[in-house]
Amino acid sequence: MMQVISQNTREKMKGLRYSGFGVYIQGIKSSLASRMAYRGDFIMSMFIMMIVELGGPVITLIIYNNGASFPGWGVYEVLLLQGIFLLSRGISFPFFMGIVWNTISRVQEGTFDLLLIKPRSILLMSIASAFDSEDLGKLIGGILVFGIAMKNLPAQPLHNWITFFIFFIFSILLMFAFGLFMAGLGIVWIGNYRIYDIFMTVMEFGMYPKSIFTKSFQTITTYIIPISLLASYPASALLGKPNTNVLLALASAIVFFLAGLWFYFRMVANYTSSGG
Amino acid sequence: MDGIVSRRSDTPPIFKAVISATYKENLAYRSQMAISIFTQPIYFLVQYFIWQSVFKISDTVSGFTLDQMLLYFAISSLSGFLNWDSAGTELQDLIQTGKFITFQIRPVSHIYYSFFQKVGNRILAFWVEMVPVIFFYILFGIDLIPAKPFWTVISFSISFVLSFLVSYTVGTIAFWLVKTDGVRRSILLFTQIFSGLFLPLNLFPKGFQKILFYLPFQFITYVPTRVYIGSYELAGITMPIPQIVFLQAIMVVIMFLVNRFIWSMGIKRFTGVGS
Incomplete structure (x- = not known):
């Protein structure tokens, strides 16, 4: 009886190990193990990632310390908004945003093919092999x-x-959509790491209260590229501030995510190589 | 003796060739540079909205009006384009891979070689990145005429050399460390913050400004930008423009000497086989 139970448990464990989640965990383990070969550099890089993230909040503090402010927002309310933004980034960057650099570098080197021939989804493999432990510093920040x-x-x-x-949750979903768009671009725009710059600059709009932008920009950042959902909407919800057109914004985020998935797989389908 | 003489007489063509080769090499990747045409206006727009919102409540922030603040961000971004270089990263890569050994047998000093690579790269960046961004600023209504054109040219030229020296000196860390990404990134980050690239330094707390005054970083972005605007003030210290530009020049000399000192110690540690 005991033997049957233990065999069942083993079977379950084996199943879990070879599931999508198991593959992902294995990817994290391998990444951490290889990064630990240079612990000093790892700790330093993680610390730097944390400091980089504090740039926005420091600017906010400096603005408020100089007697200025964002209309309708107290200093800690803005910091909360920026904290949410950084949390969203801190979860996305280590856990799945590595798909971008992983795709760009593999396409450039020709090793993207190695992921394509594996008996798993290319999306899963690209994410699982790209866990970025240094970016945990962003999460700490x-x-x-x-x-x-x-x-x-x-x-x-x-x-x-x-x-x-x-x-x-929608904020994370949106980050994932951004990752899909960038990774897709990385397939056709070979070796161009500045794709990150485009994304990071556009994201800057999400780091400040929606109300500081003009109406036309608010429309763009809510319905077309719903960056307001990254932090402005969640912060307003937590602080009990009124959020307008919530359902439309959420719907737009879902459309953006689906468009990201479509774009990514379309680019993968268009990918050609001569074997690296 | 002959070798030294011929090396000296050959020097200008070598550097011309380095500039030209780097320019052509980077021309192949001009689309990467051109991304700044998209990113910089967006970044500037974000800054515009932030400061427009802030200035709705107060007329001045640390002595800056809204127009001056926008001018500061416009000029500091141009200074960022001009001063960008990868000398430190490339030097670290050469040392870590052992490829640096090839420079030991070349009839050219690596520091000058690397500097003229930067010149070639930035000449290309001027056309590809800076000119379109300048047009954007003009269309945006930013008054880009410098208050003191002569001193502005001098100050920007000095900052060009100084930023190279800082980057190159950081690169020499590779003589001591196996993996330098973390250290390099941290120094780069602090250089950018303390140079005033993200925010005018006179907005920082007063005590902190006093420290920043004695560091070389302000001479990379803050000083040239203030020279462009036509007035200099940091930590309550105001100075005539020629005086601060003179200090900037002294800082270049100090930085060069520091670099040569660190270099002379580091080069003794370098070993390479084959490459």
């Missing part, structure tokens, strides 16, 4: 800013937190 802001703001009711979590 995000947690730090979010924590400091929350500590200095009044406690929020439960329903605000629930709405916030729903919006935050």
